[in-house]
Amino acid sequence: MTKADWIAVDWGTSTLRAWAMGRDGTVLAEATSDQGMGGLPPGPDSFEAALLALVSPWLTRGAVTEVLACGMVGSRQGWVEAGYRRVPTAALAAEALTPARTHDPRLKVHVLSGISQHNPWDVMRGEETQIAGLLAAQPKFEGVVALPGTHTKWVQILDGEVFHFASFMTGELFALLSNHSVLRHSVDAKGFAKDSFIAAVEDTLSRPERVAAQIFGLRAEHLLKGEDPVIAASRLSGLLLGLELAGAKPYWLGQPIALVASGQHATCYSTALEVVGASFEVFNPDDCVLSGLRAARLHAHAPKGTT
């Protein structure tokens, strides 16, 4: 039976992921459930129960196992509100760890804080841990980290700190339009039509102001000429990503980019970044979050005054 030295947790809105970690930082086991923050009843007890349901096999009777958790679990509706540290700030710091109360004496839980920005207003929660992981592997990285997702982040790293960032609602807009709008019968995201995607990126990159008309055009094209829904979905994705790249230009223009993405996100963002001729390297999001949680564990155990 796997017993964890400590447990790493990435707890988002829709998914809870946990890793049983060995003393040397290796992964001994991992588990995932759909008990994301969004589906849990409010209050700390439901979070403790959801965590125990996933990790209790890894706990040792009579011992305390430390848990380090990042993501929406630290939001106001989460297990404990872990607040935000304001830019410019390190991706990770000892003061970023907020203890969460537990009933089970085998658990000692800390939740990582997010990062905020006041001009313009912005927040991240979870991505700071991926950035910390990236910087743990590449301490001299200077440039921009792009983290595609529901609310994609573009993050300027300067002197090893999060200096400035911008969130774009691209992923959520794609989901809303694909699933809940008049387009829902015209798009099918089960495929990737690369040429159509690229043409659409170029459309909104050069004419971002036309995006709301271009999106309706997908519906009209389906009605009038029965356009293939896979092509329409790729074009929708491209239109929204071209719009984002137009807005994020100060971030990607002439800077080295670390693209933290896998799967379809990696495909779309890589393709789009090639369209604009940006130079980028792809990093795996799971590796980054795990490295970030490992770094957080070091912070948690560093002697006072050294972090």
Added chain:
Amino acid sequence: MTKADWIAVDWGTSTLRAWAMGRDGTVLAEATSDQGMGGLPPGPDSFEAALLALVSPWLTRGAVTEVLACGMVGSRQGWVEAGYRRVPTAALAAEALTPARTHDPRLKVHVLSGISQHNPWDVMRGEETQIAGLLAAQPKFEGVVALPGTHTKWVQILDGEVFHFASFMTGELFALLSNHSVLRHSVDAKGFAKDSFIAAVEDTLSRPERVAAQIFGLRAEHLLKGEDPVIAASRLSGLLLGLELAGAKPYWLGQPIALVASGQHATCYSTALEVVGASFEVFNPDDCVLSGLRAARLHAHAPKGTT
């Protein structure tokens, strides 16, 4: 008891409206139900039943009452597919009337066709009747008709015909973002903060490419400083409308505009058009659709070869 000489019907996705018309074109009675096309089971019988539920008191036993209907009732999922006429085309024409089959011998139903465009792809259905009504009242109108809605239309009128148009998904984006996105807890559309709206229109009018970041900023501002949801809703509306005006500039710049809108749509679009210094006049949508259906009735009864 009101008996109709004929019946005018505006049948959209969410609402069915009917007017009992007198021989001289006056409105004798009106009725509304929530049996819009979107809520009806497929097939012509459900449309006939929904119509009869609303208008049967106006019918005369042993006589045939003519019904003229516009809107989504003419779509592929409607009562009968009334097709599209392609631009440039008159807002209304005798060939625009498609008969719908009925079981009740008291009914004789005609459905009006929509209008299509192939470059870029676009469609309208229902708005053409409002435009026909506007042109019936102002036969010499030359300029642009703006018809705010779920899919706002900007329509160039030339020589009394629909010459070119563009649809913007602004209304649907506002509804999706307000009701189904992460913003749903941060916005409350029960009010209108004019200054915030105007500032947001100016934001995306000058920097349309930032819209997806600006929208996420509303969420961040709510989290970090507890922004008033009424102000956030007005800003969301302004951001989307500024984006639309940036894209629709070829339509409103230097042209007389007929704004077919009432209520909140009229408030928002009037305010935004004042921001850009456009010259416009407001027309009531119900008056326009009724005038358009009256014009369609004249077409239906004109001697052949004269329309």
